[in-house]
Amino acid sequence: MTNPKPLKIAIASGKGGTGKTTLSTNLAAFIAEQDEVVLVDLDVEEPNSGLFFNGILTHEEDIFKMIPQWDESKCTLCGICPKVCNYHAVIQLGPTILVFPELCHSCYACSELCPVDALPMIPKKTGTLRDFQIEKLHFVESHLDIGEEQAVPLISKTKKYVARKYSHVSITIFDSPPGTSCLVMEATKDADFVILVTEPTPFGLHDLSLAVETMRALKKPFGVVVNRYGIGNDEVIHYCREENISILSKIPNKRKIAELYSSGKLMYRDFPEVKHSLSDILDYCITAVRGGIA
Amino acid sequence: MKIAFTSEGTSWDSLIDPRFGRTENIVLFDEESKELTAVDNSAVKNDAHGAGTATAQKIFELKPDVLITGNGPGENAAKALKHIKMRIFVDANDLTVQQAYNNYKSGNLREV
Structure with missing residues (x-):
């Protein structure tokens, strides 16, 4: 995995609560078993990837935006x-x-x-960036201050920090906000590959189709991970087939996975099939971006 | 006295628009001339943010003595409205402009 071209993977979804953070945290920890990796929580309005890591704080800074006075x-x-x-x-x-x-x-x-x-323009604090280290995993998150309505500048500045500090790290994972708003576009626009996490339900399908439209408008290569596979119906699978969208993996619906998540624990070590899924997802991203497909 | 109402329509029979910033219209009643007029406010529909401050700017230019609305202004709008010498009455939800006016006259609307 030591390749000169760094790989930026954004993990997004249309619908909230489909498993972006589950996938981001588990994928990052899985990669970090062997290689240095950066996980960036860009869901600055409600960052939660940090709940899964107990790292050492290596850097903290206030982020400002300019406002007129x-x-x-x-x-x-x-x-x-x-x-x-x-x-x-x-x-x-x-x-x-x-x-x-x-x-x-x-x-x-x-x-x-x-x-x-x-x-005259003066700086106003808009949020706080924190950088943690857990062995080979660097975890960066930003919190938007309460009352702030503009999250885009904070997302943009967080990405700049990561680009500056971790240009030598070969894989960076961006945990994006849900939806298809400006925030999602800001969080995914520099990514080499976008993974859209969905669930096989009518809501999941509806919001997935919006996210697919967004990624097509941004001309991003993307693929789908179906989480909680086994609930709902087959419509997401049919939709992806009809639209020629690759399904990178299906993560099964299991009570134990939800239990681990709700207690702030990573789950891939307890589920060999999930570990396989993560490996498949990573291989797909690397191949898609680094030209193995061509 | 000039009374302003946030309203879904433009007449006495129109319902009060419970939203301040995103109200469809601002209906104005001049108690001296007995004239009822309306100002269209639908342009704010295109704004993702800032509807409250935009409507507050408009209200300022109309110079009413009293504002009657539903849910009450949001945080930004309330900050702006503090700079306007005007009494504000809320909770006129589900009433027509006429009913809201009657309730205001009889002292049955909550002042903020």
């Missing part, structure tokens, strides 16, 4: 700033300019277009 003494109340703000983060109520930092997308429009420099 009104300088009343310079302001001429010309009315430009509320008009140019697409996000209604700057409004003018008579003689007062109000800035709503949580709504701000740090686009600088109000600040740059202010003719008298009355909206």
Whole structure:
């Protein structure tokens, strides 16, 4: 597995609760049995991969975004700033300019277009990044601060930290947020391969099809892992066949797996078939990205 | 007094829109001229965030003395509305504009 080209795998899903974290944590721990690996929890609104690892904190930093701050003494109340703000983060109520930092997308429009420099940009803390080490596994997570609405800048900065610090590590796994929003696109856009985790239920299928559309729009190579296989129906399997989507693995539905998850434990060591699945999934990703298929 | 209502429609018979930021319309009643007018607010539909502050900006420009709404403004909108000299009454959910106005006159709406 020592290959010069680092491999970035994003683990996403349409539906929440299908097993992104289960797969991310188990896959990362499985790889770390032999090789150095980075697991990054990009579900910054509710990161939970960390529950499965008891590592040593190696680095912690506050993450900032830039927001405008009104300088009343310079302001001429010309009315430009509320008009140019697409996000209604700057409004003018008579003689007062109000800035709503949580709504701000740090686009600088109000600040740059202010003719008298009355909206200088200042840093505002938006979250905290933590980096842990558990033998060969590096685990990086970011928490968005309570009340913050913009998770994209935090996800972006977390990825930059990882790219800077771990460019030498051959495999990085990104545990993405659920859904198909901007957050998911930000979390998956640099990935070489995206694994969509789903469950064989009507909800799972519905949201999987949205996630598939998203990945096709992003032109990402992707495959599907069916978790909790054995419940629901066969529609997800039929859908993947019709759409020519590879199913990398089917992880069986087992009470014991849920028990281990709910007590914060990894499960692959207790289930040889799951260990095989992880091995298959990893081989598929490596082959798909490093050109073995061609 | 000028009374503003968040409303799904534009008339006395229209239901109160319980949402502040994402209200479909702002209905205005001028107690002196007895005139009922409405301002369309549907443009906020296109905004993922910031509907509350956008609507607060609009309310500020309409300069009502009283605002009658349903669930009450969210956190950002409430911060903005603090800068506006205006009384705010809530819990007018499921009422028509006319019923909400009657309840306000008889003191049966909760003020925030």
